[in-house]
Amino acid sequence: MRWHHGAESAKRLPHDCLKSEPTKEKNMDCKRFIKEQTAELKKEVGKSIAINALSGGVDSSVCTALGHRALGRQLKTFFIDNSLMREGEPQRVLKIFKRMGIPVQLVDARKDFLGALKGITDPEQKRQAITDTFYRKVFGRLVRKTGAKFLMHGTILTDIEETVAGIKRQHNILSQIGIDPKKEYGYQVLEPLKTLRKDGVRKVAKALGLPAELAKRIPFPGPALATRIVGEVTEARLKTVRAATTIVEEELKNSGAFQYLAVLLNDYATGIRKGRREFGQIIVLRCIESVDAREATATRLSWQKMERICARITQIPGVNRCLYDLTPKPPATVEYV
Amino acid sequence: MRWHHGAESAKRLPHDCLKSEPTKEKNMDCKRFIKEQTAELKKEVGKSIAINALSGGVDSSVCTALGHRALGRQLKTFFIDNSLMREGEPQRVLKIFKRMGIPVQLVDARKDFLGALKGITDPEQKRQAITDTFYRKVFGRLVRKTGAKFLMHGTILTDIEETVAGIKRQHNILSQIGIDPKKEYGYQVLEPLKTLRKDGVRKVAKALGLPAELAKRIPFPGPALATRIVGEVTEARLKTVRAATTIVEEELKNSGAFQYLAVLLNDYATGIRKGRREFGQIIVLRCIESVDAREATATRLSWQKMERICARITQIPGVNRCLYDLTPKPPATVEYV
Numbered sequence: 001m002r003w004h005h006g007a008e009s010a011k012r013l014p015h016d017c018l019k020s021e022p023t024k025e026k027n028m029d030c031k032r033f034i035k036e037q038t039a040e041l042k043k044e045v046g047k048s049i050a051i052n053a054l055s056g057g058v059d060s061s062v063c064t065a066l067g068h069r070a071l072g073r074q075l076k077t078f079f080i081d082n083s084l085m086r087e088g089e090p091q092r093v094l095k096i097f098k099r100m101g102i103p104v105q106l107v108d109a110r111k112d113f114l115g116a117l118k119g120i121t122d123p124e125q126k127r128q129a130i131t132d133t134f135y136r137k138v139f140g141r142l143v144r145k146t147g148a149k150f151l152m153h154g155t156i157l158t159d160i161e162e163t164v165a166g167i168k169r170q171h172n173i174l175s176q177i178g179i180d181p182k183k184e185y186g187y188q189v190l191e192p193l194k195t196l197r198k199d200g201v202r203k204v205a206k207a208l209g210l211p212a213e214l215a216k217r218i219p220f221p222g223p224a225l226a227t228r229i230v231g232e233v234t235e236a237r238l239k240t241v242r243a244a245t246t247i248v249e250e251e252l253k254n255s256g257a258f259q260y261l262a263v264l265l266n267d268y269a270t271g272i273r274k275g276r277r278e279f280g281q282i283i284v285l286r287c288i289e290s291v292d293a294r295e296a297t298a299t300r301l302s303w304q305k306m307e308r309i310c311a312r313i314t315q316i317p318g319v320n321r322c323l324y325d326l327t328p329k330p331p332a333t334v335e336y337v
Numbered sequence: 338m339r340w341h342h343g344a345e346s347a348k349r350l351p352h353d354c355l356k357s358e359p360t361k362e363k364n365m366d367c368k369r370f371i372k373e374q375t376a377e378l379k380k381e382v383g384k385s386i387a388i389n390a391l392s393g394g395v396d397s398s399v400c401t402a403l404g405h406r407a408l409g410r411q412l413k414t415f416f417i418d419n420s421l422m423r424e425g426e427p428q429r430v431l432k433i434f435k436r437m438g439i440p441v442q443l444v445d446a447r448k449d450f451l452g453a454l455k456g457i458t459d460p461e462q463k464r465q466a467i468t469d470t471f472y473r474k475v476f477g478r479l480v481r482k483t484g485a486k487f488l489m490h491g492t493i494l495t496d497i498e499e500t501v502a503g504i505k506r507q508h509n510i511l512s513q514i515g516i517d518p519k520k521e522y523g524y525q526v527l528e529p530l531k532t533l534r535k536d537g538v539r540k541v542a543k544a545l546g547l548p549a550e551l552a553k554r555i556p557f558p559g560p561a562l563a564t565r566i567v568g569e570v571t572e573a574r575l576k577t578v579r580a581a582t583t584i585v586e587e588e589l590k591n592s593g594a595f596q597y598l599a600v601l602l603n604d605y606a607t608g609i610r611k612g613r614r615e616f617g618q619i620i621v622l623r624c625i626e627s628v629d630a631r632e633a634t635a636t637r638l639s640w641q642k643m644e645r646i647c648a649r650i651t652q653i654p655g656v657n658r659c660l661y662d663l664t665p666k667p668p669a670t671v672e673y674v
Contacts, residue, residue: 123607123616230604230605230606231604265602265604265619266603266604267567267568267602267603267604268567269567269669269670269673269674270460270670270672270673270674271664271666271667271668271669271670272666272667272668272669272670273667273668278668279460280668280669284660285663298644298647300640303637306663307635307663309663310635310663310664310665314664314668314669320664320668320669321662321664321669322662322663322664323621323660323661323662323663323664324660324661324663325658325659325660326622326643326644326646326647326659326660326661327608327647327651327657327658327659327660328647329608329609330608330609330610331608331609331610331615331617331651331657332606332608332609332617332651332657332658333606333607333608333609335607336606336607337606337607
């Protein structure tokens with residue numbers, strides 16, 4: 001992590017997560033943050049090419065906008081369709097960035113990811129398969145194609161803390177867990193947001209002029225719907241959890257909650273459909289209040305809302321249960337995998 | 338089912354589920370019901386011996402009290418500890434019946450049931466293993482020992498309807514699914530409650546003078562905690578779901594809900610405990626409103642209550658999630674297996 005460990009960074013930047021407290025985000029100076037980070041990026045990349053992946057989440061969107069401000073055409077941004085996205089996500093995100101004048105290339109890697117996930121049920125192996133497919137296979141291809149020496153990534157402080165603590169392996173943490181990306185994957189990683197938590201990222205998004213649609217977007221993890229499927233990730237199961245996600249996001253978009261999502265369990269439960277037994281799938285509705293994703297509590301949704309979501313979700317073919325997750329973080333996490 | 342298909346029963350009894358509507362339970366004449374059923378039982382059993390199993394649920398408790406009123410010492414009542422019971426259940430139930438002057442013998446069949454359930458994860462196979470162990474193995478032993486020709490059973494109308502509809506195989510339904518108990522198991526089954534639904538059974542319980550503790554007891558299925566474990570039933574998993582059951586019953590005993598229970602899923606979810614990852618078990622809290630168990634809706638519990646239950650349940654070793662089941666019946670059932 002040369003980029004953040006330069007001689008001056010510890011003194012000049014209050015953002016180095018390893019040496020100081022995170023930015024006090026209530027009072028953070030977004031303009032200064034943006035100025036410092038663009039300067040750092042320019043200095044680091046020099047005349048080389050950097051690439052980054054845009055997922056449409058607020059972290060990678062801020063990273064993309066910041067990177068383009070710093071590097072212009074030296075930054076190549078790719079949207080990788082990993083088949084784990086929400087309904088209509090690639091089209092929606094590409095349209096937004098087109099309007100902002102930031103070029104983004106769509107990469108269809110659905111077969112790569114589905115192939116790598118086939119037969120895997122262990123959560124850590126699942127995350128590992130996604131990490132490897134993402135960094136080694138798909139990005140390896142793009143690095144060779146673009147000649148990029150740098151990969152810019154939207155890692156935030158919470159990701160690092162959770163990975164270091166061994167809670168989960170974030171898909172975007174490498175150095176912190178002893179992987180040298182240059183040696184392992186052939187490129188160097190830049191993480192301009194790694195001193196911020198989620199609320200800081202949202203402030204920077206606003207300061208960068210990102211549309212509210214992106215700046216206010218609820219968190220969506222990199223491995224996306226794969227973290228919301230307990231058990232094997234298949235096209236059929238992705239279809240089920242994607243349908244549930246659409247319902248939950250429609251119903252809760254005005255809830256003001258920090259994050260809301262649908263999880264497909266691997267278990268089945270006995271139910272009744274048209275007077276006959278149905279051995280059905282189970283969807284968990286998760287909706288949380290949080291400031292920065294470090295801690296969270298279950299939102300006290302109205303019963304009308306929960307009952308309505310349940311009624312809609314149990315109309316998805318094969319689903320006959322809808323459960324609401326009551327558990328705070330800790331002892332739970334937000335996602336399931 | 339000779340007992341209910343006698344020449345007069347269709348006319349005299351309005352309770353024959355196959356030929357008429359169930360007793361209008363709001364206006365039912367409990368005294369007449371008790372009188373008719375005791376007369377039928379006496380006539381049917383004659384000078385033979387009947388046996389029955391008491392589980393402590395309201396159905397089998399009413400069956401036991403009714404049977405003893407009709408048959409006195411000709412009825413041998415056994416409490417079979419199948420290892421699938423709630424905490425302290427055998428002792429509690431035996432004490433209540435001792436106070437009522439009804440003799441009950443405790444049979445330790447824990448090893449029989451745990452052995453039969455070993456390695457089984459399919460819900461129907463699980464119910465089948467319990468049925469076979471109960472009727473063939475354990476009751477076979479007791480029939481030979483007592484010389485009984487009749488087995489009295491607390492089957493109610495809802496059990497029959499659900500089994501006939503193929504929703505689930507109730508542990509106590511035999512004839513309705515084409516099994517001749519005399520041929521298969523060596524005895525004849527008497528089902529004096531088979532024209533009643535749950536609310537009718539509670540009224541009869543009261544009329545028979547059962548203590549409120551039993552009459553008002555929430556429903557507890559015959560296969561007991563085995564229907565509340567998705568996946569394999571083992572001693573360790575029974576311990577977990579039993580601990581959760583104790584918490585749920587303590588917290589909701591004054592809720593006025595029709596039924597409340599805890600289910601242990603087979604899935605695991607990622608969580609955090611003492612700053613480290615924990616791959617934890619999931620308990621589902623189920624609490625329903627219903628008149629007769631045919632249809633049900635999830636109780637609108639208070640958030641304080643749900644959060645308190647969640648906090649207690651996630652203190653059970655190995656459990657880090659607590660989910661509330663929002664689903665009505667249909668499309669769900671009350672239990673999971």
